[in-house]
Amino acid sequence: MDLRITSVNVLIRDKAGRTFLQMRDGKARTEPLTWSFWGGAVDPSDANVESCAARELLEELGVAASPDQFRRLAERVGGDGQIAPLLLFLPPISWPEVSINEGAGAAFFWRSEIEAIPVSKSVGWYLRNRPEFLHAAGAPRGQTS
Numbered sequence: 001m002d003l004r005i006t007s008v009n010v011l012i013r014d015k016a017g018r019t020f021l022q023m024r025d026g027k028a029r030t031e032p033l034t035w036s037f038w039g040g041a042v043d044p045s046d047a048n049v050e051s052c053a054a055r056e057l058l059e060e061l062g063v064a065a066s067p068d069q070f071r072r073l074a075e076r077v078g079g080d081g082q083i084a085p086l087l088l089f090l091p092p093i094s095w096p097e098v099s100i101n102e103g104a105g106a107a108f109f110w111r112s113e114i115e116a117i118p119v120s121k122s123v124g125w126y127l128r129n130r131p132e133f134l135h136a137a138g139a140p141r142g143q144t145s
């Protein structure tokens with residue numbers, strides 16, 4: 001694994017195609033009270049980024065996932081040269097399947113809604129540079145994303 005990969009971001013959707021984001025806790029060390037992807041730091045015990053993503057989903061949402069349920073979409077390189085891959089969790093998620101174990105809350109959003117809320121640097125980067133990843137096919141009539 002590339003040693004510059006220090007964290008992973010996980011893109012989760014529901015059956016309608018909305019993006020499931022976490023509200024970062026007000027006491028978070030970085031970017032408090034912003035909406036963010038799920039995920040976190042790579043541990044030395046993680047075999048690869050997909051294993052890290054599976055571990056993070058179990059910790060943060062109580063969702064038991066296997067590494068083969070993720071597809072790597074892109075990478076964002078920070079100003080410090082660290083790489084944070086974005087992985088799509090392939091199965092759709094719904095409220096009864098999750099238990100919010102981290103952060104100040106969570107919600108499902110259409111892209112147009114994400115554009116109107118305070119977001120983390122990662123989500124903001126994808127909105128500007130790869131908005132297709134936040135596009136929700138099947139958005140309600142009149143909705144642009």
